Amino acid sequence: MPKILVADPIGAEGVELLQTRATVDVKTGMKPEELLAVIADYDGLVVRSETKVTKEVIEAAKNLKVIGRAGIGVDNIDLEAATNAGIAVVNAPTGNTVAAAEHTMALMLALSRNVPTAHQSLKSGEWKRSQFMGIEVRNKTLGVCGLGRVGSEVARRAQSFDMRLVGYDPFVSPEHAKSMGIELLSLEELLGQSDFITLHTPLTDSTRHMIGPKEVGLLKRGARLINVARGELVDEAAIIDGLNSGQLGGVALDVFAQEPPQNTALVGHPKVVVTPHLGASTEEAQREVAIEASEQVLAVLNGERARNTVNAPSVAPEVHAVLAPYMPVATVVGKLLTHLAQGQFLGITISYEGEIAEHDTRSLQAAVLAGLLEPITTGQVNLINAPVLARERGINITEQHNTASREYSSIVSATVETSEGKITLAGTSLRNEPHIVKIDDYWLDIVPTTPYMLFVDNQDQPGSIGAVGTIAGKHNINISFMEVGRLKLRGRAMMVLGLDDNVPPDVMEEIRDLGHIYNVRLAHLGSL
Numbered sequence: 281m282p283k284i285l286v287a288d289p290i291g292a293e294g295v296e297l298l299q300t301r302a303t304v305d306v307k308t309g310m311k312p313e314e315l316l317a318v319i320a321d322y323d324g325l326v327v328r329s330e331t332k333v334t335k336e337v338i339e340a341a342k343n344l345k346v347i348g349r350a351g352i353g354v355d356n357i358d359l360e361a362a363t364n365a366g367i368a369v370v371n372a373p374t375g376n377t378v379a380a381a382e383h384t385m386a387l388m389l390a391l392s393r394n395v396p397t398a399h400q401s402l403k404s405g406e407w408k409r410s411q412f413m414g415i416e417v418r419n420k421t422l423g424v425c426g427l428g429r430v431g432s433e434v435a436r437r438a439q440s441f442d443m444r445l446v447g448y449d450p451f452v453s454p455e456h457a458k459s460m461g462i463e464l465l466s467l468e469e470l471l472g473q474s475d476f477i478t479l480h481t482p483l484t485d486s487t488r489h490m491i492g493p494k495e496v497g498l499l500k501r502g503a504r505l506i507n508v509a510r511g512e513l514v515d516e517a518a519i520i521d522g523l524n525s526g527q528l529g530g531v532a533l534d535v536f537a538q539e540p541p542q543n544t545a546l547v548g549h550p551k552v553v554v555t556p557h558l559g560a561s562t563e564e565a566q567r568e569v570a571i572e573a574s575e576q577v578l579a580v581l582n583g584e585r586a587r588n589t590v591n592a593p594s595v596a597p598e599v600h601a602v603l604a605p606y607m608p609v610a611t612v613v614g615k616l617l618t619h620l621a622q623g624q625f626l627g628i629t630i631s632y633e634g635e636i637a638e639h640d641t642r643s644l645q646a647a648v649l650a651g652l653l654e655p656i657t658t659g660q661v662n663l664i665n666a667p668v669l670a671r672e673r674g675i676n677i678t679e680q681h682n683t684a685s686r687e688y689s690s691i692v693s694a695t696v697e698t699s700e701g702k703i704t705l706a707g708t709s710l711r712n713e714p715h716i717v718k719i720d721d722y723w724l725d726i727v728p729t730t731p732y733m734l735f736v737d738n739q740d741q742p743g744s745i746g747a748v749g750t751i752a753g754k755h756n757i758n759i760s761f762m763e764v765g766r767l768k769l770r771g772r773a774m775m776v777l778g779l780d781d782n783v784p785p786d787v788m789e790e791i792r793d794l795g796h797i798y799n800v801r802l803a804h805l806g807s808l
Contacts, residue, residue: 294573319337327348370577372568374568383555391476397550420475422477422478427673431449435447453624479514483512489513529551613694618651620705627676628648631694649670714728735774738797758779
């Protein structure tokens, strides 16, 4: 029987499941040197977030075949080292979903019926029924921001309360939302129509403070806000102002920008219901993640493919030699499209030209989808689960193969169709680094090595480049490179600037206000 080490506390049900098919040692709280000394004896390792599975641990794990994470995040596991060693890393991404959705509903009901304040009043010996008049959620509009796993489960439960459902998620198709009984709206429309708003988006540059002063001003007066996702999704100062003005009728928070929360004005506000990050804190959730992780570990040890593998699959060496240089190309194409596409996502067409089109391109498709979804998805997105996540969001995926390529030996391109039109990006590999070579009809050559890239659709005329550069210099934004593609002399052109620094919204507006600018979009690539 295989040997499995459980290095962090997990639900007893998970340990019992492992014991049905393996010899299991539970040794929690080990120091790094203690783990290094024993790991070579084991075929499987199960951890939560406490144990750090470093490169050194993986190098010492001569017999290890699988690492199981009882939970979603795998930041404590060196994925690259595990992949290079041929060790599968699996996780449990769905075990907490219902717990988070139910906690959302609990907070919404507590908020609507003044449960915490009424409870405290009665505990204090008071009987003040008239002070705690509530509202019903029946026939109210619930705005769900983010229609991933948790948001979808919240929507299902809200339907049983006879609530009208509206949603905001640019990366979900209208057909998929409709199948859940949700009417897709823009964020501004949702804020203006909703009696309750619940947040279920990942934390990204674009969603940080997605509820700020402007958004509070757009709210239907007296609306109530619930957040069990990420504390930084809301601007806490704007929330307090909204509560004090009456624009916000109440707020329920399970998460905070700092935890434990330091904003006493927010936590102590009479219209705020708070809990100490309890979204996943149920006996059932802890049991589910333990069982889910254990099932994945046993599947790998039994020679099966686990459904929640989070590191890259292996491919035949001869295929890897051809496709490997285009994996980062495909990823950056997808990531840039997420930032550049505007409107509601409908579908994506991925095309392969040249030598790569002669091979199995499923890994390239997964790389494009991983790049597309990673910036806007909670939890780990990788080559294994990206196609599944895309299908869950109702994104239609089409592939095209053409073994001939006139411009380069091989090209990966992707076209995203949204409610506002289409945008195409194409890339290739030159000197073992990704190059973006086409944006819509504009041919150019960009090496995406900077953390930020500014795409300026403009009229090709004298002074265009200088005007944008002057604004960047005035605001201490350093330009690493600049590339221009144009359709004809003094016609429409695409200017792309690689930037070392972020471009604040007011500076973006300053560029848009230049007379010869059609559109400006900023992409944050982070580290590539």
